[in-house]
Amino acid sequence: MPSFKVSLLDYGAGNVRSVRNAIFAAGFEIQEITEPGQILEAKAIIFPGVGAFGSAMRVLKEKGFDEPLRQYLAQNRPFLGICLGMQTLFESSDEHEPGKPPIPGLGVIPGKVIKFDETKMTVPHIGWNGRILHQQSPVFENVNNDDDVYFVHSFYAPVTAENKEWVLSSTTYEDERFISAVQKGCVVATQFHPEKSGPTGLKVMRAFLEAVENGTLGSTKPLEIDETATTHLTKRVVVALDVRTNDHGDLVVTKGDQYDVRENQKEGVVTGRGGVRNLGKPVALASRYYQEGGDEIAFLNITSFRQGVIEDMPMLQVLEEASKNIFVPLTVGGGIRSYSDPASGQTWSALEVASRYFRAGADKVSMGSDAVDAAEALIASGGKKTGETSLETISRVYGVQAVVVSIDPKRVYVASQDSTDKKHVVVELEGDQLGPNGERFCWYQCTAKGGREERDICAVTVARCSEALGAGEIMLNCIDMDGQCKGFDIALMKAVSEAVTIPVIASSGAGKPEHFTDVFKRANVQAALAAGMFHRKEVEIEAVKEHMRSNGIRARTCS
Missing domain, CATH: 3.40.50.880 (Class I glutamine amidotransferase (GATase) domain)
Known part of the structure; x- marks a missing residue:
């Protein structure tokens, strides 16, 4: 002893x-x-x-x-x-x-x-x-x-x-x-x-x-020092675990196609949609990815909160258990907001909610809908900050590096760069990622509440506002690409990473190692995230990193 x-x-x-x-x-x-x-x-x-x-x-x-x-x-x-x-x-x-x-x-x-x-x-x-x-x-x-x-x-x-x-x-x-x-x-x-x-x-x-x-x-x-010696930041491979309760009340890791996480039932066998797709238990899967060399792990709580986040004990327990044996950064997203308990009348601030997650083992908190609300309010005020938004209060106490904003946009195709409201940033799509009917131009409309609610604000604007309000990182998704396994939306990644000075994590669409190499070469993103292809064991993390290294992209070796 x-x-x-x-x-x-x-x-x-x-x-x-x-x-x-x-x-x-x-x-x-x-x-x-x-x-x-x-x-x-x-x-x-x-x-x-x-x-x-x-x-x-x-x-x-x-x-x-x-x-x-x-x-x-x-x-x-x-x-x-x-x-x-x-x-x-x-x-x-x-x-x-x-x-x-x-x-x-x-x-x-x-x-x-x-x-x-x-x-x-x-x-x-x-x-x-x-x-x-x-x-x-x-x-x-x-x-x-x-x-x-x-x-x-x-x-x-x-x-x-x-x-x-x-x-x-x-x-x-x-x-x-x-x-x-x-x-x-x-x-x-x-x-x-x-x-x-x-x-x-x-x-x-x-x-x-x-x-x-x-x-x-x-x-x-x-020691004798070579004054010209340098080191290099690696590109990160992030694994996301979409966590929610299934129909029996158990927390499971799931994955869907464009945010639909229920199994499709064959007509004539079962009427209606099936149960929540179950790809494993959160802590066990996260532990596996740590052992296999994942650089970061993100728990994204996609359960609809009927009760307050403070009482969301199962998710807090997931973090507490995961942090016992996982020694890489852990991010948690979902429900990081201010709210009131209608039963007791008690109100919790977003800072108090985030603090509870940090104490449970999270290194970063990821915010979605609240960040869209804050961006809209910032624009409406003419750029005047209140100091009271969730982004501002959390980053003020914990530092910007602890705050991730998750942006979930969908493509809105337009005829040209001048054929929509000037407040939206229109991008030109590259030849391998045109729209389903060959569309060449679009803007990226932000959504809230897990993609269920569309907002009249584009992803580039939300990213810029989030940076101004205290976000330290952007997790950038694309609903059109989610679950498609056809690669990341390169145009979106380039548009946002060029508009902000904070790191961007590419998300949605990965299906093979080449997709990671592709986004790192074509867009200035610092990390790329995948879920389903790892959960289903279609691709190993080391295979992704080896493909990156063979193409001149530095990746961490897990020793």
Whole structure:
């Protein structure tokens, strides 16, 4: 048994369940830090910071954690900061709450945290990237130097002459080099998320704790650095699980053709439509995809909510169970909105609903209908933000990287680019993806409520508004392509990815490995998603990645 318990500094924002599970997987027990006095008594502290720098530092200060933490760090005692937990070690950050003065960081490391330039690159930096080692450390001794790890952030700490001695590893994104890990003595921190970096991340977590246990944590050695060395962000393969209750009340993974998830019954055998198509249990399928190399997993709750989301215990339990053994990012979508319980009269905000999902194990929440409503309201107001929409409130607390907007449009064919309302963006379709009657032009009409309600607003407009309101990523579907296995809607993907600076996930239509390679080559999307072809075992995840690699597209190797 380990000789100490890990002191977890959970200041109350984001998904720390996976960090707890990673600590348990390493064979260690946890002591929760709830009072400032516990900090200086700790044997080893892990600080998994999730959210925004300003709000995190404000909470630390309000709880009285900031000064004891500075003292603990000054004593060179074992510490592992994760993501925001690393950024707070610096003197300051450009990320602060609107209308409020910047709050100083802990000031342990010289330098300022700054934002990636959206005019030069897609922001946030989301996905799997590499590391260039600046020091030899026990923390990295069990992982290969070329193993990718998972990042999700908009702000970064640049390498400077003043903080150079702290740099454990650096990473490049486009033309920017940033600090991806720091270590000085027993103080360690990573910009990436070990608890979301699969087997590689678990090895990092275990190595840190074991080095604390055997007293070797501070045994580092400088390395010769190639200043021209670079790393590269991989393209992500995302697996989606459409989850809903079947006719017996059980949660199942299903898939349909253009959102129809019921089996078709043969005429003369059974009258009417059949039961909900059952492709497996959510946790079991998700675990399989983690083992097979899925880069992210999205649970999309397509059940119609008769009760409030807070009482949607089965879905919360799915997240809690999945996060025990799945150490890649988990997204949950469906019902992330404000609502009132007609029975009790109690009202919950979208932020409270999202918080419940984060605490259950979600890393990101996906919003659909609420985002369309917010986009329409933003346009109607002449572009004036209220600060009260679901997108704004959630991203303000948890950061834009935690908010995904799922857009579900359908094609509306037109005769030319000038033959419809000017507020809609008309695109020209490419030769291999023309309409059923050879149509060459269309605009993409957004829908709400699972495709059942059409709105007079196009997908490009909703994407732009969502970015303005605080979305960090777009999950872009196309109802016309859903279930067709003929490939992604390239025109849609290009139109939206060219209109926003946040990452875009291509969805709807994949049926073979070539479709992933095709969309990555023809559109500037950062990830592509599939469901049915994986559920039915028609295609393996590794087959998709191998096809990508053979065509010059970088894909993560699952070690």
